[in-house]
Amino acid sequence: MSTPPAIHVQGLEKSYKDLHVLRGVDFDVARGSIFALLGSNGAGKTTVVRILSTLLRADTGTAQVQGFDVATQAADVRESISLTGQFAAVDEILTGRENLVLVAKLRHLEDPGTIADGLLDRFSLREAGSRRVSTYSGGMRRRLDIAMSLIGNPSVIFLDEPTAGLDPQARIEVWQAVKELANGGTTVLLTTQYLDEAEQLADRIAILHLGRIIVNGTLAELKQLLPPAQVEYVEKQPSLEDVFLAVVGDTKKQG
Ligand SMILES: Nc1ncnc2c1ncn2[C@@H]1O[C@H](COP(=O)(O)OP(=O)(O)O)[C@@H](O)[C@H]1O
C-alpha cells in the first residue's frame, strides 16, 4: 500500500583516514517531499550527499535512491537524480538561455529551445534569459543552476547548501525555486547550516551531529522536544534554533 521512500539510508558509515565522519546514519525521505539535512560546518552533510549521488562509496551501510542501490546500481541512481553543489556550475560567458540549451543538448533531448524557455519562465528568468550570466546576481545564478539541474526531469534532486553565501533577498528567491520544485512532485534533499532555511522549506528536518542523525521529524515535532512555551510578557514559542541547541547540547563534553 504505502509507496516506498525516494531515499532510504541505513547504517551509513564513512571515515576519511582516522576521521570517522559518519557513524551510522539512518533516514528515509518520502517521495515528493522536501527533506532538510541540518548540521554545522563539517558535520558530514556533503559526505552524505556524495554517497547518495554515487560520487563516494560508504564504508558500511546501505542506501537506495528511487529503489536503486547506490553501490550496486549506480548508473540507475544517476539517471534518477541531479546534484546541485555549493558552487554554481553555470557558464558565465553564455546567456542563461544558452546554458539551459547546452545542457538539454548534452542530454540529447528534443527541442532544447522549448525546454530552456519553459525553465526560464518557471524560475522567473525570462527577462534575464538573453543576458550573459556574468551580469546575474547571486540569486539569479543559483536559480539558473537549479533550473539546469531539472533538465531531464530527475525524480530526486540534491541541493547541497543551495543558499550558502547569498544575501537575504537572493535566499528568498532560491527558497521560492525550491518550493516550486516540490510542488512539481520532485523529491528534494537539501543540506543547510541555516535553521531558518530548514524551517521555511522542509517537510521533515534531520539534524546530523557527531556522525549520527540525532533528531528527525517535522518542525512541529522538533518544537515539541522542548518544554512548552513559557508565559512572560508575551508567549514565546521555541525557535528551531532553541531546539537545535537543546538537542545538540554541550558539544565539548561529548566530543
Ligand atoms: N576528501 C576528504 N578527505 C579528508 N577529509 C575530508 C574529505 N572530505 C571531507 N572531509 C572532512 O570530513 C568532515 C565532513 O565534511 P563534509 O561532509 O564536507 O561536511 P559538511 O558538508 O557538513 O560541512 C570534515 O571534517 C571535512 O574536513
Ligand SMILES: [Mg+2]
Ligand atoms: Mg558541505
